[in-house]
Amino acid sequence: xxxxxLLPHRDPFLFVDxxxxxxxxxxxxxxxxxxxxxxxAGHFPEYPVVPGVVLVExxxxxxxxxxxxxxVLGENLFFLATVNNVKxxxxxxxxxxxxxxxxxxxxxxxxxxxxGVATVGDEVACEAEWMCLVxxxxx
Numbered sequence: 001x002x003x004x005x006l007l008p009h010r011d012p013f014l015f016v017d018x019x020x021x022x023x024x025x026x027x028x029x030x031x032x033x034x035x036x037x038x039x040x041a042g043h044f045p046e047y048p049v050v051p052g053v054v055l056v057e058x059x060x061x062x063x064x065x066x067x068x069x070x071x072v073l074g075e076n077l078f079f080l081a082t083v084n085n086v087k088x089x090x091x092x093x094x095x096x097x098x099x100x101x102x103x104x105x106x107x108x109x110x111x112x113x114x115x116g117v118a119t120v121g122d123e124v125a126c127e128a129e130w131m132c133l134v135x136x137x138x139x
Contacts, residue, residue, distance in 0.1 A: 006065040008077060012038045015058035016065055016100075027066025027102040031058050035094045050092035055126040056083055059116035063102040064132060067112055078112055078132040090125040092118075098125060110134050 003016050021028040033050050040048035057080070064078045092098060098118045106113040111133055118126040 001069060003065060006068045007061055009061060013057075014061070015054060016061045019062070019065055019069065022066045022069050024070070025104055027063055027100075027104070029062035029065065029100045029102070030097055031062075031100070032097040033092060033094055037094070040094060048094050050096075052086070052088050052126065055088070055092060055098070055118055056086060056128050056130070058098065059100050059102060059118055059126070059128060060114075060130050060132065062100040063104070063112065063114040063116060063130075066102060067104070067107055072107055072109070073134060075137065076109075076134045077137050078134045080130060081111075081133045082131045084129045086126070086128040088126050090120060090123045092120060092125050096120045105129075108134075 007014065015031050016029050017031050019029045039051055039054060043049060043051050060080050067073055098120055100116055100118050102114050102116040104114055111131060113131045115129040117124060
């Protein structure tokens with residue numbers, strides 16, 4: 001399924017390219033960051049690095065896309081509400097492909113609680129836990 005059918009996000013704020021696996025417990029997705037990503041112009045021009053908040057957002061988007069694909073959300077939107085226990089372990093640079101492995105801790109009609117690990121090759125780049133609130137789109 002096309003990622004744009006699963007997420008309301010669009011460029012330049014869409015940070016999931018594909019989902020590789022979606023099960024009740026686990027979601028795996030990929031994102032390749034390129035020189036065309038707009039944030040590199042300011043973070044940092046001489047040594048571009050993906051901002052940590054973008055890595056966390058990427059994992060949350062990946063998790064939300066997987067939950068939507070499973071049919072739990074219906075037409076509802078999900079909004080990041082909390083982020084906990086974030087650890088950055090490796091820089092992510094233009095050209096790096098990030099593999100996001102997301103674990104569903106609890107999914108209901110009103111909230112999504114997940115954790116994730118983002119890796120580049122065999123190296124962990126980021127770990128985090130988060131919760132998203134689920135609700136209908138505004139009228």
